[in-house]
Amino acid sequence: MNQFKFKIISKDPNTSARVSELSTPHGKINLPTFMPVGTKATVKTLSPEELKDLNANIILANTYHLYLRPGSDTIKKLGGLHKWMNWRNPILTDSGGFQVFSLAQQKRFGKNGEKKLVKILEDGVEFRSHIDGSKHFFTPEKVMKIQSDLGADIIMAFDECAPGDSTYAYAKKAMNRTHRWAERCKKEHIKLQKSKKIKQALFPIVQGGIYDDLRIESTKFMKKLNLPGIAIGGLSVGETKKQMYHTLDIIKDYLPEDKPRYLMGVGSPEDLLEGISRGIDMFDCVMATRNARHGSFWTKDGRFQLRNKEFKEKKEPLMKGCKCYTCKNYSTSYVRHLYMEKETFGLRLITIHNINFLLDLMNKSRMHIKKGTFNAFKNKFLKHYLKKS
Amino acid sequence: MNQFKFKIISKDPNTSARVSELSTPHGKINLPTFMPVGTKATVKTLSPEELKDLNANIILANTYHLYLRPGSDTIKKLGGLHKWMNWRNPILTDSGGFQVFSLAQQKRFGKNGEKKLVKILEDGVEFRSHIDGSKHFFTPEKVMKIQSDLGADIIMAFDECAPGDSTYAYAKKAMNRTHRWAERCKKEHIKLQKSKKIKQALFPIVQGGIYDDLRIESTKFMKKLNLPGIAIGGLSVGETKKQMYHTLDIIKDYLPEDKPRYLMGVGSPEDLLEGISRGIDMFDCVMATRNARHGSFWTKDGRFQLRNKEFKEKKEPLMKGCKCYTCKNYSTSYVRHLYMEKETFGLRLITIHNINFLLDLMNKSRMHIKKGTFNAFKNKFLKHYLKKS
Numbered sequence: 069m070n071q072f073k074f075k076i077i078s079k080d081p082n083t084s085a086r087v088s089e090l091s092t093p094h095g096k097i098n099l100p101t102f103m104p105v106g107t108k109a110t111v112k113t114l115s116p117e118e119l120k121d122l123n124a125n126i127i128l129a130n131t132y133h134l135y136l137r138p139g140s141d142t143i144k145k146l147g148g149l150h151k152w153m154n155w156r157n158p159i160l161t162d163s164g165g166f167q168v169f170s171l172a173q174q175k176r177f178g179k180n181g182e183k184k185l186v187k188i189l190e191d192g193v194e195f196r197s198h199i200d201g202s203k204h205f206f207t208p209e210k211v212m213k214i215q216s217d218l219g220a221d222i223i224m225a226f227d228e229c230a231p232g233d234s235t236y237a238y239a240k241k242a243m244n245r246t247h248r249w250a251e252r253c254k255k256e257h258i259k260l261q262k263s264k265k266i267k268q269a270l271f272p273i274v275q276g277g278i279y280d281d282l283r284i285e286s287t288k289f290m291k292k293l294n295l296p297g298i299a300i301g302g303l304s305v306g307e308t309k310k311q312m313y314h315t316l317d318i319i320k321d322y323l324p325e326d327k328p329r330y331l332m333g334v335g336s337p338e339d340l341l342e343g344i345s346r347g348i349d350m351f352d353c354v355m356a357t358r359n360a361r362h363g364s365f366w367t368k369d370g371r372f373q374l375r376n377k378e379f380k381e382k383k384e385p386l387m388k389g390c391k392c393y394t395c396k397n398y399s400t401s402y403v404r405h406l407y408m409e410k411e412t413f414g415l416r417l418i419t420i421h422n423i424n425f426l427l428d429l430m431n432k433s434r435m436h437i438k439k440g441t442f443n444a445f446k447n448k449f450l451k452h453y454l455k456k457s
Numbered sequence: 458m459n460q461f462k463f464k465i466i467s468k469d470p471n472t473s474a475r476v477s478e479l480s481t482p483h484g485k486i487n488l489p490t491f492m493p494v495g496t497k498a499t500v501k502t503l504s505p506e507e508l509k510d511l512n513a514n515i516i517l518a519n520t521y522h523l524y525l526r527p528g529s530d531t532i533k534k535l536g537g538l539h540k541w542m543n544w545r546n547p548i549l550t551d552s553g554g555f556q557v558f559s560l561a562q563q564k565r566f567g568k569n570g571e572k573k574l575v576k577i578l579e580d581g582v583e584f585r586s587h588i589d590g591s592k593h594f595f596t597p598e599k600v601m602k603i604q605s606d607l608g609a610d611i612i613m614a615f616d617e618c619a620p621g622d623s624t625y626a627y628a629k630k631a632m633n634r635t636h637r638w639a640e641r642c643k644k645e646h647i648k649l650q651k652s653k654k655i656k657q658a659l660f661p662i663v664q665g666g667i668y669d670d671l672r673i674e675s676t677k678f679m680k681k682l683n684l685p686g687i688a689i690g691g692l693s694v695g696e697t698k699k700q701m702y703h704t705l706d707i708i709k710d711y712l713p714e715d716k717p718r719y720l721m722g723v724g725s726p727e728d729l730l731e732g733i734s735r736g737i738d739m740f741d742c743v744m745a746t747r748n749a750r751h752g753s754f755w756t757k758d759g760r761f762q763l764r765n766k767e768f769k770e771k772k773e774p775l776m777k778g779c780k781c782y783t784c785k786n787y788s789t790s791y792v793r794h795l796y797m798e799k800e801t802f803g804l805r806l807i808t809i810h811n812i813n814f815l816l817d818l819m820n821k822s823r824m825h826i827k828k829g830t831f832n833a834f835k836n837k838f839l840k841h842y843l844k845k846s
Contacts, residue, residue, distance in 0.1 A: 110795055110802045138794045142770055146790055154786045381531055397543045401535050405527045406499055412801040413499045 071267040072221075072296045074328055080436075082443040084320055084347035087434045090297075090328050092158045092221040093266045094150060097125040099328060099349040100433055102335060102426045103160060105357060108133050109143075109153045112357045113416040114423075116155045121393065122424050123431070126158035126221075128352045131214055132167035136197050136204075140217040148219030160352075161215050163224040163273070166301070166333070168195045168206055170229070188228065190245070208252040212270075216260045220268065224299060225253040227273040232306025239277030246275045247289050254293055271330060273301040278311050280318045287322040298323060299330040300348075309339070316346040323347060337366060337429055337453060341446045344433050356426050360418035363407045366425045370453055374418070379404045392424035393417075460656040461685045463717055469825075471832040473709055473736035476823045479686075479717050481547045481610040482655045483539060486514040488717060488738040489822055491724060491815045492549060494746060497522050498532075498542045501746045502805040503812075505544045510782065511812050512820070515547035515610075517741045520603055521556035525586050525593075529606040537608030549741075550604050552613040552662070555690070555722070557584045557595055559618070577617065579634070597641035601659075605649045609657065613688060614642040616662040621695025628666030635664045636678050643682055660719060662690040667700050669707045676711040687712060688719040689737075698728070705735040712736060726755060726818055726842060730835045733822050745815050749807035752796045755814045759842055763807070768793045781813035782806075 073091040080086065090097045104111045104119065107130045111119055119127065129149060134140060146152045149159055169186060187194040192207030208226040215223035226249050230242040250272040257270045272290040276282030290298055300319070303312045316331070323329050328349045334340070335353020343351060359365070363374040367387040372379075385395035386403060394403065394417040406414025429449075436445040460482045467476040477488045493500045493508065496519045500508055508516060518538060523529060535541045538548055558575060576583040581596030597615040604612035615638050619631040639661040646659045661679040665671030679687055689708070692701045705720070712718050717738045723729070724742020732740060748754070752763040756776040774784035775792060783792065783806040795803025818838075825834040 108794070108798045108800060109791075110800050113801050115802060115805070137798065138769060138790070142790070145770060146772060146788055152788065152791050154791075380527060381534060383535060399535055399541065401527070401531070402498075402541050402543075405497070409497045409526065411497060411499045412502050412804065413504060415801065416504070 072269045074326060078438045080442045081440050083345040085344045085437045085442050086347065087437045088328065088349060094156060094158045094221050097158055098434060100344045100430055101125050101350060102340060102430050103128045103350060103352040104423050105352055105354045109149060113412065113419045118420060122420065123427055126160060127155065128160045128162065129220065130167060131161045131211065131218065132164035134218060135164065135214050136199055140214045144217035150219065159220040160222040161218050161220040161224065163211050163226045164206060165227040166229045168193050208249040209256040212253055212256040212260055222269045222271060222297065225250045225270060225272045227275055227301055229302050229305060230275065230277055232278065234277050236279055239279055239282055243275045243282050243286050246273065250290060250293060254295065269296040271295060271297040271299045273299045275302045277302060278307050278315065283315055283319050284322055287319040291322065291324050297328040297330060299332050301332045303331065304333045313342050316343065320347055335426065338450055340426065340429060341450060345446060356422040357419050360422045361415050365418050365421055368452060374404045374407045386421050392421050394421040461658045463715060467827045469831045470829050472734035474733045474826045474831050475736065476826045477717065477738060483545060483547045483610050486547055487823060489733045489819055490514050490739060491729060491819050492517045492739060492741040493812050494741055494743045498538060502801065502808045507809060511809065511816055513816060515549060516544065517549045517551065518609065519556060520550045520600065520607065521553035523607060524553065524603050525588055529603045533606035539608065548609040549611040550607050550609040550613065552600050552615045553595060554616040555618045557582050597638040598645040601642055601645040601649055611658045611660060611686065614639045614659060614661045616664055616690055618691050618694065619664065619666055621667065623666050625668055628668055629671055632664045632671050632675050635662065639679065639682060643684065658685040660684060660686040660688045662688045664691045666691060667696050667704065672704050672708050673711055676708040680711065680713050686717040686719060688721050690721045692720065693722045702731050705732065709736050724815065727839055729815065729818060730839060734835060745811040746808050749811045750804050754807055754810055757841060763793045763796045775810050781810050783810040
């Protein structure tokens with residue numbers, strides 16, 4: 069697995085934050101980083117060149133969506149995800165687990181704690197497509213095969229992501245199943261890697277709901293698998309922010325020191341900084357892109373809504389001093405006009421600003437960790453940002 | 458008016474086609490050219506940089522839409538259209554006439570030959586906004602003021618665009634009104650220009666329906682106004698292609714030789730070539746951008762629909778040998794996937810290809826006119842293109 073080298077560059081003296089580098093077959097990733105989400109092999113509204121200009125190190129694509137359409141076999145035939153979507157930098161694909169348990173179920177059958185209509189068996193999960201209701205069956209082995217076909221640099225083990233309000237008994241049951249599936253994923257992954265020139269790195273996913281002992285148990289278990297990275301799943305799924313930060317505090321000392329740590333589905337400015345200070349290296353979230361599509365943008369003063377009439381004739385950019393393409397070239401007035409008129413170029417401009425805002429926050433975090441001033445930076449940013457949010 | 462110089466570079470020996478240059482305060486336009494339409498101050502899905510990369514010389518924006526939202530006063534306050542939309546090359550605004558008579562009416566009140574719900578008076582036209590039904594009144598003077606506020610390089614006289622199936626009597630009435638309005642536009646325009654450093658060029662619009670004598674009369678009248686260009690309106694509004702070409706043949710010898718000639722609202726590949734061969738220098742049409750949004754793209758073999766299943770796993774680009782960004786970087790399979798998933802980046806990729814297709818056709822036309830081989834080029838292209846269309 070020497071195509072993936074992880075190196076810690078610098079550690080913050082006051083928090084668990086660290087600056088590191090992860091080498092992959094498609095380039096080096098500077099950590100901590102935020103990964104823009106390209107669900108259907110496109111980060112909504114953006115071109116690969118725009119992502120590069122934003123200094124996006126790595127992007128995420130969704131296994132569940134691409135398996136259903138156009139099909140991972142189709143993408144494999146066309147040369148794999150990197151070539152197909154013209155993104156030659158690192159990609160991470162998720163396991164499809166989260167979507168199987170949320171999207172597939174929600175859209176067709178309503179919400180239900182035990183997910184009766186998504187059939188969970190020891191072997192895998194039977195689910196229905198949220199697009200056409202067709203039946204599918206995901207096993208750990210199948211999910212490894214799909215992700216092998218897609219060809220991302222980092223792939224995720226198949227997990228059961230239990231809801232934030234799961235009982236202890238259910239969270240434990242789901243966690244244990246996730247552990248058994250992680251072992252099967254590892255086994256299958258090793259088999260699939262043998263014939264591959266360009267290697268993939270498999271990350272297992274820690275589960276255990278909001279229960280401290282389960283989280284610790286799961287972290288220990290996944291650490292023992294000795295894979296090139298580790299992810300924390302099942303957070304930001306209904307529990308409070310306080311619970312999430314608490315869970316990160318609890319497991320912090322059990323996480324492997326010499327591996328990248330990825331907190332899944334988390335990506336508000338405050339959560340990124342709180343995560344980094346608790347030793348997290350990687351994040352992903354649809355918030356930056358989804359907010360953009362709803363006219364919502366971030367500045368250091370908080371979150372704002374373009375629909376607001378005060379922006380109609382505003383000459384200044386979305387955020388004063390911001391160096392993104394949008395802020396360098398357009399008034400808030402113009403961006404608002406495009407948004408109000410549902411012009412897709414407007415959605416692109418807001419998306420560029422929002423992603424730049426998060427990546428700039430990551431960039432500044434890395435800088436301050438190196439200087440040993442991360443904690444002061446974080447506190448100052450949050451004090452200002454949360455005042456208005 | 459010396460900020461606008463028109464120079465004929467080359468004339469085709471076999472047709473009325475010509476290559477020319479029009480200088481404007483925002484740069485030189487190579488003619489014949491196609492102007493991408495940016496109705497609401499954005500060419501749908503594209504950035505100004507992408508338009509420049511496509512070698513778009515000039516774009517069009519719509520007076521009617523921008524007057525209603527965000528308001529021409531707002532755009533004036535923010536520094537005018539060029540600055541506001543970050544497009545520093547030439548812009549043409551239409552007069553709003555076509556929209557007042559089509560859009561405003563269609564959306565709210567259904568179709569009607571005499572347009573009873575759009576009240577046409579000698580002084581101007583009362584109409585209702587297609588957005589909120591609010592009442593507005595456009596006079597030639599007001600339309601000059603709005604276009605002065607928007608600040609485009611080329612502006613259009615207010616005209617009445619009668620439907621393609623108008624009776625002789627109605628077409629004549631509308632034409633005569635258009636003549637009187639053109640005189641009033643010229644007068645108001647001269648007044649508004651006095652205080653301006655950056656000048657605007659006013660083009661009058663020839664009307665007269667499908668009636669030869671009216672078209673000739675209108676062409677003679679507009680020529681006499683001696684403005685820096687001349688437009689032909691009221692074509693491509695319901696009459697047949699044959700009628701349109703016939704009208705262009707009829708008026709050809711009455712058009713001013715030393716002025717750019719603009720055929721409004723026309724932009725299919727075949728109409729562009731037929732127009733050029735009849736001495737037309739400028740075109741605009743929403744077809745390239747609208748087709749893209751409906752998954753339809755042009756190649757030299759005709760027009761194709763991405764929805765077609767044959768494209769699902771097609772490795773090749775939309776058009777073999779095409780040098781546009783889309784064809785250089787993406788398979789048809791990927792573009793189709795984005796289109797099927799309603800991803801806006803897909804609409805952008807198709808739009809880039811379609812606009813490039815038309816601008817490349819213009820580029821080739823200019824080259825062949827200079828070489829004296831335009832007619833052969835046109836016939837060969839159309840024979841191949843129309844076989845499949």
